[in-house]
Amino acid sequence: MSLAQWNEPLPEAEREELLESIATQVVKRGLSVPAIIALEMHRPLAFILSQSMIALTPLFGPVVGLNRMQFFGRLLAEPDGVEALIRRIEDKTV
Template sequence: MDDQRLPEAERDRLIDLVARKVVERRLETPATFFLEMNRPLSFIAGQSLLVAMPFLAPILGLQFVEGLSRLLQDRANIDRLIERIETLSREGERWSTAP
């Protein structure tokens, strides 16, 4: 991985995918809390995924693990992920409370 930055479209796709999985499982609050709490360690988390890649790739897919690793290495992406989780959560609440 020479270039550590994800293309914008790939970044947005990964953020949306992860955020949707979090919201589907109704884990918005713990996920947001976890992301906020570990924001300073996001680069290390991204690097840790590379170390764990031989174990995670067969389960999650090589491209997903590589993309997630690159996503986590930029702290600004943590903010984008939190924002997307909150947006999807609000949209879900709006649909669930509609008459």
């Protein structure tokens, strides 16, 4: 996995699949409210968190999955990535 892949924007189909997957798991576990609060609190740090995922990949990648970490990092790097995730969780909760 090259560094260039981390800096590319997510294709729309992969972005929608990732948002749907995360939102479904959050709602399924009954964590909608805590997840939305955490996302809102950390929204200003989203880009920094996306960059730190590059450094954390060797540690968490084998457990979580390299592709999932990369996709989530790329989602956080997008200016509206956190907002899209919050909206998707809210839509699934209602």
